[in-house]
Amino acid sequence: GPIVRIVGTHFDLTERKRAEEALRRREEWLRLAHEAAHSGAWEWDLRTNLNIWSEELWKLYGLEPYSCEPSYAAWREVVHPDDRPMAERTVQESASKGIDLNVEFRVRDRDGAERWLLSRGRAIRDADGQVVRFIGIVVDITERKRAEEALRRSYDELEQRVLERTAELSAAS
Numbered sequence: 026g027p028i029v030r031i032v033g034t035h036f037d038l039t040e041r042k043r044a045e046e047a048l049r050r051r052e053e054w055l056r057l058a059h060e061a062a063h064s065g066a067w068e069w070d071l072r073t074n075l076n077i078w079s080e081e082l083w084k085l086y087g088l089e090p091y092s093c094e095p096s097y098a099a100w101r102e103v104v105h106p107d108d109r110p111m112a113e114r115t116v117q118e119s120a121s122k123g124i125d126l127n128v129e130f131r132v133r134d135r136d137g138a139e140r141w142l143l144s145r146g147r148a149i150r151d152a153d154g155q156v157v158r159f160i161g162i163v164v165d166i167t168e169r170k171r172a173e174e175a176l177r178r179s180y181d182e183l184e185q186r187v188l189e190r191t192a193e194l195s196a197a198s
Contacts (some may be wrong), residue, residue, distance in 0.1 A: 056080070059106070063165035067146070069097070070158045071120060085142060085163055087134045105131035105139070123148045123156035129166065141170040 046050040056079075065082025069075075085091040086103040092100050097116075104112050107129040119126040128148035131139050146161025 035171065048198055060129060065163050066161070067095075067144075067163065068160045069146075072182065082163055085132070085140075085165055086094060087132050087140075103132045105129070107111075110133065119146065120159070123150065126161060138168045140165060142166065 044091075060081055061102055063081075063085070065085050066079040067082055068077040074097065076099075077096065078086075078095040080090050083092075086100070088099075088103065101109065101113065101140060112128050112130040115128040116126060118124070126144060127142060129143050133139055142163050142164045144161060144163045146159040148156045148162060149158045151157045
């Protein structure tokens with residue numbers, strides 16, 4: 026027969042919508058901050074070996090976003106071969122001892138250019154105190170490394186000039 030009554034409930038979703046919008050805005054701020062700082066975020070679950078990389082991190086590693094499974098093996102492959110043993114040793118020591126990670130290493134861009142990255146991570150423990158995952162950030166420090174190298178070269182040149190001038194003065198006396 027004809028509908029004579031409808032029973033239902035209403036929910037006020039205003040607070041949920043505000044919270045969702047605030048979360049979306051914070052996620053956008055974080056994304057923009059990573060882009061501006063040339064940094065990316067990562068997470069590594071030691072129990073499942075699951076890795077999560079932010080969009081900017083893929084770019085820092087010289088990879089097309091989501092072009093492979095984010096993993097320790099994928100990270101290992103992007104690390105410059107000369108830096109790989111040291112970087113792996115540092116990561117494994119951090120994981121086994123549950124200490125914070127701090128490692129600098131080189132990667133190659135898709136066009137072959139070499140860049141320096143700094144990865145810092147924090148060990149996260151479960152209720153029993155066991156390290157179960159790491160969360161961290163990777164920052165492009167290429168410009169800093171170039172400046173350090175230029176400063177070192179300038180210092181070496183200055184030191185050479187001082188030695189030459191000292192030798193000249195000694196010979197003259």
